[in-house]
Amino acid sequence: MEAGNFKKHEGKNRLKELAEDIKICMMITGLHENELNAVPMTTKKVDDEGNIWFLSLKDSLHNRQIHHDPKVQLLYSDPVKMEFLNVSGNAEINQDQTILEDLFDEETDNWFEEIEKEKLTAIKFIPEKAHYWDTQTNKYEALYHLGIATLTGEEKHSGDKGKLSL
Numbered sequence: 692m693e694a695g696n697f698k699k700h701e702g703k704n705r706l707k708e709l710a711e712d713i714k715i716c717m718m719i720t721g722l723h724e725n726e727l728n729a730v731p732m733t734t735k736k737v738d739d740e741g742n743i744w745f746l747s748l749k750d751s752l753h754n755r756q757i758h759h760d761p762k763v764q765l766l767y768s769d770p771v772k773m774e775f776l777n778v779s780g781n782a783e784i785n786q787d788q789t790i791l792e793d794l795f796d797e798e799t800d801n802w803f804e805e806i807e808k809e810k811l812t813a814i815k816f817i818p819e820k821a822h823y824w825d826t827q828t829n830k831y832e833a834l835y836h837l838g839i840a841t842l843t844g845e846e847k848h849s850g851d852k853g854k855l856s857l
Contacts, residue, residue: 703741706821709776710734710743710767716776718745718814719764720756728752732765732814735794743778743816746794746803749786754812757782763816774825780818787813 710716711734718732730753736744743765747754757763761783767776790813795803803811 702821705823706741706776706778706818707737709774709823709825710737710765710778712772713767713769713774713776716765716767718753718816719766720753720782721760722762722764723760724756728756729766733799735796735813741818743818744790744794745814745816746791746800747784747812747814748803749784749810749812754784754814757784757814765816765818774823776821776823778816778818778821780816780820783815783817785813785815 714734716732716734717729719727719729721728730751732745732747734743735746738744761781763780763782765776765778765780767774767778769775791811794813795808795811
């Protein structure tokens with residue numbers, strides 16, 4: 692894999708591209724506790740500053756852990772496209788109604804029951820460090836190229852990986 696380390700502007704764009712493409716991540720909170728809490732979260736938006744936004748319930752375990760310790764890890768994974776993103780940073784709980792209305796979508800957020808809408812919060816995740824892996828091909832094609840490279844002695848290039856400056 693070829694290492695691609697992006698400068699700030701490029702890094703934020705690559706982060707946005709991957710987070711919006713993969714869409715679902717595991718949000719890990721309680722990083723300084725004995726037992727981590729990992730929950731699947733849907734990326735609602737990546738803003739111009741590179742902050743990643745989610746919706747959550749006010750009384751959820753991850754919200755309580757964020758109040759106690761804002762350090763959070765996001766793990767994005769799309770094994771079909773062979774795209775992966777690991778982002779660490781800090782999270783903030785936001786209850787601004789304008790932001791909630793911007794993020795909430797009746798069709799995709801229908802699993803929040805009507806009663807829960809009053810308990811809805813936004814999580815603003817501010818990334819500090821990110822690493823990505825992207826094969827740029829599907830896994831069968833990547834295996835094919837790896838096999839050809841092994842047989843012919845050519846350089847193996849199955850994709851891209853690196854750090855994103857944020």
